[in-house]
Amino acid sequence: MNERKSPVPERDDNYTHNILRSNERSLDRRGFMKTMVGAAGLFAVSTLPWGTIAAKKLLDGDTNAWPRQKIAEAASLKAGDAREFAYPNEYDSALLVCLREGEYKAYQNACTHLKCPVFWSKEEHELICPCHHGKFDVQTGNPLAGPPRRPLPEIELTVENGLIYAIGVKPYEA
Incomplete structure (x- = not known):
């Protein structure tokens, strides 16, 4: 019988006042931004090997020998x-x-x-x-x-x- 009293009256307790409900919103704005920044970081890290190869070709020139x-x-x-x-x-x-x-x-x-x-x-x-x-x-x-x-x-x-x-x-x- 340890009921928690909500500051929002029962009649107004709908989706616009659900901030206190647990797990009602699992992804808020901050969580969404963290996910997007993480995805962008993962993408950047995954392209590093290809960027390194491209930079090396640009700086060193094409080292592939053409066939004679x-x-x-x-x-x-x-x-x-x-x-x-x-x-x-x-x-x-x-x-x-x-x-x-x-x-x-x-x-x-x-x-x-x-x-x-x-x-x-x-x-x-x-x-x-x-x-x-x-x-x-x-x-x-x-x-x-x-x-x-x-x-x-x-x-x-x-x-x-x-x-x-x-x-x-x-x-x-x-």
């Missing part, structure tokens, strides 16, 4: 000839162009606008994207016409013992 791949024999290409190949893997199509004897340029041949294939036009001496009439300069890979705004990614080449090798992809410079 034989593309063609230099003697098999005449000035104005082009040859398709896959680089750096079998899913990335690329295009090698012989500008003059001993001078070669290679680019990934996916247009920087919507990834349509890029073709070599020997007559116009340009790389052309037929999807939206994009044109690229063969010397630099820079767009000349159409909707593309970024240059084609250039593949680094080396010629050794009469063989042309792809040795890397130049990083994009804005």
